[in-house]
Amino acid sequence: MPQLGSGGGDDLGATDEMLAFKDEGEQEEKIPENAFTERDLADLKSSLVNESEGSGSPAAAADPEAIRRVQDPQRVYQEKLPDHMDDAGMKHQDPGMYKGSAYSGYPFLMLSDPYLPNGSMSPLSNKVPVVQPSHGVHPLTPLIPYSNDHFSHGSHSPHLPADISQKQAVHRPSQTSDIPGFYPLPPAGVGQITPSMGWFTHPLMLGSGMHTTGIPHPAIVPHSGKQEMEHYDRNMKPQPEPKREKEAKKPTIKKPLNAFMLYMKEMRAKVIAECTLKESAAINQILGRRWHALSREEQAKYYELARKERQLHMQLYPGWSARDNYGKKKRRTREKQQDSNSDPASPKKCRARFGLNQQTDWCGPCSFLQQFQLLSKYLFEFLKPL
DNA sequence: TGCCCTTTGAAGTGG
DNA sequence: CCACTTCAAAGGGCA
Numbered sequence A: 001m002p003q004l005g006s007g008g009g010d011d012l013g014a015t016d017e018m019l020a021f022k023d024e025g026e027q028e029e030k031i032p033e034n035a036f037t038e039r040d041l042a043d044l045k046s047s048l049v050n051e052s053e054g055s056g057s058p059a060a061a062a063d064p065e066a067i068r069r070v071q072d073p074q075r076v077y078q079e080k081l082p083d084h085m086d087d088a089g090m091k092h093q094d095p096g097m098y099k100g101s102a103y104s105g106y107p108f109l110m111l112s113d114p115y116l117p118n119g120s121m122s123p124l125s126n127k128v129p130v131v132q133p134s135h136g137v138h139p140l141t142p143l144i145p146y147s148n149d150h151f152s153h154g155s156h157s158p159h160l161p162a163d164i165s166q167k168q169a170v171h172r173p174s175q176t177s178d179i180p181g182f183y184p185l186p187p188a189g190v191g192q193i194t195p196s197m198g199w200f201t202h203p204l205m206l207g208s209g210m211h212t213t214g215i216p217h218p219a220i221v222p223h224s225g226k227q228e229m230e231h232y233d234r235n236m237k238p239q240p241e242p243k244r245e246k247e248a249k250k251p252t253i254k255k256p257l258n259a260f261m262l263y264m265k266e267m268r269a270k271v272i273a274e275c276t277l278k279e280s281a282a283i284n285q286i287l288g289r290r291w292h293a294l295s296r297e298e299q300a301k302y303y304e305l306a307r308k309e310r311q312l313h314m315q316l317y318p319g320w321s322a323r324d325n326y327g328k329k330k331r332r333t334r335e336k337q338q339d340s341n342s343d344p345a346s347p348k349k350c351r352a353r354f355g356l357n358q359q360t361d362w363c364g365p366c367s368f369l370q371q372f373q374l375l376s377k378y379l380f381e382f383l384k385p386l
Numbered sequence B: 001t002g003c004c005c006t007t008t009g010a011a012g013t014g015g
Numbered sequence C: 001c002c003a004c005t006t007c008a009a010a011g012g013g014c015a
Helices: A038-052 A058-062 A064-071 A075-080 A107-111 A148-154 A162-170 A243-247 A259-275 A280-293 A296-316 A328-342 A347-354 A364-383
Strands: none
Touching: A259 A280, A259 A296
């Protein structure tokens, strides 16, 4: 159940509070809070969003909520899913929205079946898109890219009624806390996720997208493409490594998504469909405004989702810190720079850097550096006997 | 090929 | 404690 104001035992200490609206919300601050109901406030926000959203479709400008209901691309999932969200304690004001939203499509809920004792699907099954691909979908937010396969394996499990299975997933009893069953847990053998059970393993020990238990996890991203992380140790300088090893090295454990990120994941496709936009920067602007236009209850849904995300992430990776991923970009840039500077005695690099012609072997600084190195060497040799 | 843009929120860092 | 920074996602644009 979304925590509305009163909180309700956020053991992480995370606030998950609604923040004051920054930009558009400035106008609202002048309005006495008691003068409006939540709905009025939401309407007001919506109107503000519509004003600022020139690029949206006319229909969307008229009533984005209605459009959302009409154009909801996730209807497919609605039809495939029984309406059990209320059972999961997720009652909302706008069923049209929430039916196709993050809650209704928890792949984890679907994934709960494959891990039942008699589940036919292996935890390592490729059909389970839990490992986050570069353009994958977050397990808590199914979105459109999820194929119906996942649902056919999940909610329509022959072993268990979807309703029950999902309830079990949501209310999965946990010895540790109220950890939801959003992440797929193996039934027995692997056991409960508790730090005391030695779940934590250094990411170096993990395979691609695999948790130590062999369970694929979205936060673990294999090294490939954009997200590739350098071979790096906090106490060591980055070291060059053979390419083959590079590919098989440690994956990156990503940060858990915050409420807005979860919202973006869910709504992005919808915005793209409505606005025929593809540029993420523009889409994110729209999503940001829509986020502000959401009612407290609607936002609370995502805050709660994010809270559970963090909670679960913490359980899965007790030793992980966001710091682990800090400085990746900077390191990359720095290493690039170091790489280009690493061999100052390279006429080729030198010429390239300073745009010198072929006849010029050394630029001034490099020549100086080279001579300095040479001098140091001789000096060292000279002083060594002493 | 890889960074930038753009959003919000969480968490880390430094003064 | 507060302000600032970084990173989560996404994908087109651009150097």
